[in-house]
Amino acid sequence: MSARQSSLDAAQILVEALPYIRRFSGRTVVVKYGGNALAGSSEDDALSLFAQDIVLMHSVGIKPVVVHGGGPQINSLLDRLGLKSEFHGGLRVTDDETMKVVQMVLSGQVNPQIVAAINTFGNIAVGVAGGDAGLIRAVQRDPQLGRVGDIDRINPAVVQGLLDEGFVPVISTIGADAKGEALNINADTVAGAIAESLGAEKIIYLTDIEGLRSKVDDASSLIQRIQVSDLAALAADGTIAGGMIPKVQSCVQAVKGGVKRAHILDGRIPHVLLLELFTDEGVGTMITPDGARGNVETTMGKGA
Amino acid sequence: MSARQSSLDAAQILVEALPYIRRFSGRTVVVKYGGNALAGSSEDDALSLFAQDIVLMHSVGIKPVVVHGGGPQINSLLDRLGLKSEFHGGLRVTDDETMKVVQMVLSGQVNPQIVAAINTFGNIAVGVAGGDAGLIRAVQRDPQLGRVGDIDRINPAVVQGLLDEGFVPVISTIGADAKGEALNINADTVAGAIAESLGAEKIIYLTDIEGLRSKVDDASSLIQRIQVSDLAALAADGTIAGGMIPKVQSCVQAVKGGVKRAHILDGRIPHVLLLELFTDEGVGTMITPDGARGNVETTMGKGA
Amino acid sequence: MSARQSSLDAAQILVEALPYIRRFSGRTVVVKYGGNALAGSSEDDALSLFAQDIVLMHSVGIKPVVVHGGGPQINSLLDRLGLKSEFHGGLRVTDDETMKVVQMVLSGQVNPQIVAAINTFGNIAVGVAGGDAGLIRAVQRDPQLGRVGDIDRINPAVVQGLLDEGFVPVISTIGADAKGEALNINADTVAGAIAESLGAEKIIYLTDIEGLRSKVDDASSLIQRIQVSDLAALAADGTIAGGMIPKVQSCVQAVKGGVKRAHILDGRIPHVLLLELFTDEGVGTMITPDGARGNVETTMGKGA
Amino acid sequence: MSARQSSLDAAQILVEALPYIRRFSGRTVVVKYGGNALAGSSEDDALSLFAQDIVLMHSVGIKPVVVHGGGPQINSLLDRLGLKSEFHGGLRVTDDETMKVVQMVLSGQVNPQIVAAINTFGNIAVGVAGGDAGLIRAVQRDPQLGRVGDIDRINPAVVQGLLDEGFVPVISTIGADAKGEALNINADTVAGAIAESLGAEKIIYLTDIEGLRSKVDDASSLIQRIQVSDLAALAADGTIAGGMIPKVQSCVQAVKGGVKRAHILDGRIPHVLLLELFTDEGVGTMITPDGARGNVETTMGKGA
Amino acid sequence: MSARQSSLDAAQILVEALPYIRRFSGRTVVVKYGGNALAGSSEDDALSLFAQDIVLMHSVGIKPVVVHGGGPQINSLLDRLGLKSEFHGGLRVTDDETMKVVQMVLSGQVNPQIVAAINTFGNIAVGVAGGDAGLIRAVQRDPQLGRVGDIDRINPAVVQGLLDEGFVPVISTIGADAKGEALNINADTVAGAIAESLGAEKIIYLTDIEGLRSKVDDASSLIQRIQVSDLAALAADGTIAGGMIPKVQSCVQAVKGGVKRAHILDGRIPHVLLLELFTDEGVGTMITPDGARGNVETTMGKGA
Amino acid sequence: MSARQSSLDAAQILVEALPYIRRFSGRTVVVKYGGNALAGSSEDDALSLFAQDIVLMHSVGIKPVVVHGGGPQINSLLDRLGLKSEFHGGLRVTDDETMKVVQMVLSGQVNPQIVAAINTFGNIAVGVAGGDAGLIRAVQRDPQLGRVGDIDRINPAVVQGLLDEGFVPVISTIGADAKGEALNINADTVAGAIAESLGAEKIIYLTDIEGLRSKVDDASSLIQRIQVSDLAALAADGTIAGGMIPKVQSCVQAVKGGVKRAHILDGRIPHVLLLELFTDEGVGTMITPDGARGNVETTMGKGA
16 A cells, blocks of 8 residues: 555545544543453453553543443452352342452452553543442342342432543442442443433443344344334343343433443454544444434534 | 530630631641551441541531551451461562552452441542552562552642542552552551642541650650651650651651641540641640641631 | 540530531521620620621631611710600601711711621621612601601612622611611611521521510520411410510511521520520520421531 | 704714723722812702712723711711810810711711712712721821821722722721721821722822912912922922822822822812813823823823 | 813713713624715725724724625726626626625725724724625525525624624625625625624614605605604605615614614714714614613613 | 454554644644645645645644635736736835735635635634734835835734634735735745744645755655754755745744744645644654654653
């Protein structure tokens, strides 16, 4: 490819990207970052690329919020401490001891690791726990499950405050009940609820799949774009199942609650966040409100 | 005591307190909260009283910042994991594995516990780790000691940002080196350095002693007030020794760096923070800049 | 009482007071200060204690407004000038000459005296007359009564302006008619109307009685708390009579007009304003809107 | 004069006036209003014309401050009360009783009268006494003279606050000593000191003479413009004498203290304030800083 | 006329003018300046007097906006270039070549001339063309007429922005269609539409007649004041005809659209803008909304 | 090229561009746009691509200022009007008639054309003439050359005001002398002086050459980067000659006056502005201050 051709390509990508950059500047984008998103490459490299994308988004005025889980790391410490998990109706019973481990791993190990990765590119990331300033108020689901909780309400004041001060909040998803006791909550669900409470522009789930499929086993059946009520129907008829259910339900709730777009992306693609945000090219699955048109409403498209 | 007498007493305490309340409104007060401060009563009650004081200080416009350590809790988890500590020149060698435990305990266990205690009185506390937004940049002291660090520089932006937004930062004292790797740092030293970087009005160390003594074994030799250079002399001639040294050195540095008053208080006294801040009565030891007069410069004294 | 007990008591009073201080900070409190309030002690001492309370209230962010009358002082000058008062239907006829004396005494003698007393504690008090910037527009009640007036409308701009600039307005209650001519108005009525126009938190009448009684001659029948419609009923059935009537009517109108609490307090109790505002203990009589619960809505009580 | 000629004249006056209006908008002008200024016509009419000028000045953005005395009125009440004045070295001894009369007359009679006159044109005037918020702190001159005082310092906060809120302060010139006791001070001196403390554009003395003369008995020797050091020389060599001395001394001090222009005008000329401020025509005597050129620095003159 | 009489006259004119100055300060006044307004004197002098009035209006806080045409100058350049005008139904056909000439003359000759005249009195005038920031969006009226356009919509952002920055916009009345192509539009119509879009206080048409007449040939039938619906009736019944029609229609539309007053003035009278704005004397014809009373609502009239 | 490779390329270009976008957001970039820059393609397309770049720059927060000349268009109208140019010492003598033509063409033809081109992408461009608000004050160079001028001083208030309001100023380079008479000034010189007066980040000259060469006839001798004093030396020793001299002199003066970078770019390259601003790739010649390092100081480079 000649230098001149390369220049033309670069110019074209910029002409395409700049209106998106303008469009998203000042908007909040919540990114759910899960352990499985790291599958495509060695963990450090994937985390570093992700961290770079977050800093680049921030550099052009986007307000990213990172929400993370940490299942594998939790299991690892439970093993080392010889704590065995009991299951009840398919769900892990979280006793007090297990809860302490969950909290230590999420807030004391995974969270600082993501914060540190981002801060090597610029000191902007700040760890936030669900108990901070009443961020995630939760209620116990079922005494037999122990410290498993459901979201009661989100108080986004601390997250909004950090965004207003120019920081990137990185949130570990421990909830607190009315007495301040910790409860374990599904991280996907938390991500959607926080996006909704912040009036976010987008919620993006980074996963280890290409996106949603209309036929589970058929790679060619990737859904590139779907309206929220159609997605709810797919969930209802069983097309979508397994681990995708909490993500899909959270997408549905977030978009119904005012988030403009939800995305399920393949976190293994390098710089997938930049590609999704700043190019016309479709990546993964986009969930839109019913009746939405176009990709996003840029005020100036390529031909404008 | 008659009701009338009681009213007169209450009025007198208020007449005494209100000028201090005015004086400290809007000022930053850093409180170092250590495990030993809890000794006088059951842990939960002491923590709860402390938490209430923090919320009351906040309620009248003071900006409290809590800095904590967590030695006993760290030892407990190290034991459970079967990790043994090696010592080198009297200092514990902190290998990578130990460092992870320190971080998990401080940021994932002690910090959320203090945050939760405060937030039962009002959702204002937010946990902060040393790695957040470059708060505590540190350098390794000696490769033979492993991950033991010294403060390189404090970037108080995230703490100041949270204060500006009306929150109470609760800081766990893990530092990060230039690569984002965690380093273990003395919590007393961190408290002083943060107070200095914030231009705090006061740094208060809550301990399990009444205050500094001019004769170690003589309870009647309690030092109620001392100028910073006199205190430095006491440290130099060995009058002050042992675990008080880092506190005293931090006091000296903080006051020389612009903090107006440093205090070493007995954390076992209920509501000791309120008594120190809002009454004329002396509590513990107060360290003042050289040449300072009066307790604090209130703009309106009782007789003014 | 031991020092330790004393400390505990002081701490308890502070724990009780701080939420009230937070609660009232930034709120406007109108205090009607009448000559009879001074009865319990020598005039200067009582005025000085009152002045100190006003300055202390101001020091913690409350915006006090003082409204005063001056009956005895007016009578004294009338006597010296040999002016005799004629009465008509029980009311003193205020001819032009008498009106000049009233104005000179209120604005030129009593008002500067109160201002000076406050300003010995801090230069914050500013005298305001009813004619300033149209504060008290009045209409003549009855030509036969001469220059006796009723309030037409209150323009609180100058009072609000002084509050916004951080001053304490001290108001003498002369009204002005449309031509700028002075009219004599009941000071209790003015105090209530100004509280209403300012959207005050409280109106406090300092008197020389303990409070309202349900049986005039029975000291044990003190009414500590009463709803505004119940109070109106007591006034209607004659339980309340004499000089208390204008105060009570003004309380009723002010509370119906949005002032949150009205109080009738015994000005002879030293620091009665501080006791009323900052302690849980009841003092005098409190008039609340119908249906109001609790003392005040503090956001954090003792047990919270 | 034809209508067309009249139009041309009106246009010419406006062309002349508008740059001055622009020039003085937002500037503070202190006007000393004395009893003798009223001599040319019946008192009410003169006061009304003066009041109208003040309101018109205010209407185009000038910030007028009125300072007044009240000698004749004080004498009148002293007479009525049978209080005789003793003199000591040519100065009236002001005992406590006399001081009370001075204060009542100035703050309770003359001040409300001027305030009322202005407020018939718009509710903007607010009376201010020297004791308000420490405006005029004074010291006793000589115990033998009783309550005669000299200015110790001016605290213009209350005057500036009222100006900032859009009001016109009308100041009675009673000072207060450190204990809050009233002292009698020369009103001309106070006017100059207040102008200086406010950084006023102009201080204007309204008198009953045309202006200063270089020969006392020669009307044709009117001084239209003089530099401050030349004026000081005239005072030193006795050319200026009698009642003009305090005015002249105050002019000298104010101009040396930064006030841009001082004026001694004939208050008997209707609308003399407007003529002085907004026309090219010289009125009375103007005192300028040494070296000042032109009338005022308008940014756009007639020929610009 | 004696000097004293002259002073009284000057004072009276100022007393009359100041309330208007206050009234109009901060308000927007659109002035349509046409070539014919220059007829009464040599062009340069008339332009210079006009320019001075604009600067004086600006100096007292009015926000003038100048809109101009340029018929004679256009004809002159068309002649020099040998371009002949074709007419169609009484209207000049504007081909592309003619349009270029119109644009060059208006934006490149007349506009800079007016801007320069104003800027000799102070650098405040800024030329604006209809194509700037979409100010005048137009649509072609009839293909047979070529580039003749009608207003589609006014976007006053650039004019408002310049006013907010303290400049005086001088607008040449070329419109632009959706493709950015220039269209020729009646300048009177543009002036009215801009006044409406800015929420102007007044629209003033400077012409070479005294004002509107109820009988075309009878100078004594000058209409000094007329309500907008009465004016519309006069236009409908043919009383008003010829070149006045676009002015009158624009007046009607502007006043119906919220502009408070429209004026048709004789631009040959020196300083006619000042006379109209700042004196009680009527000049030319004033069009008011139906039901309007008084000249303008000054908050303080002569007798107030 | 595979889709995946294409994605990687796009991601890489974005990773490269985003820090520049952040770096330049809020900064002013002056672009000199000359007729010769259009040579590489049909005029309309080139102008349209240029206009699109300006709008895209604006969309990401850059504040572009366009300065233009118009030599060929001026010559064309002079020819049509039969005006012949006389030369004196190699410079065209600009008589009054020629000056009028220059002004009409620049402000009435070329300027609206560029404004219209930009405004088809968004209504942000506003034409500005040198006479607007005293933007370009000039002095006559030599009476024999007629209306040829040199810059006396730049008053950028109107340009800064338009930038502050979010508009893109498009400046035609006619100067005005003290009397408001137009003077013809070199457009390259004006561009540099305006960049300096605005404290611009960059001045970019769009030309029809690739950049500066160290050997005029050797395309391989293109200078990619040069310090300002080295460039001044090249101009002094004759390496740079002809039409490049005013550009080079303006670059030198602008960079010495605080503009951070000057660029001479080939305007025939599509989107050359975007390539220069947002890619690492060097385009044309960059002039830096002496001692400057790196391309620009981005706060986060690729490897950071």
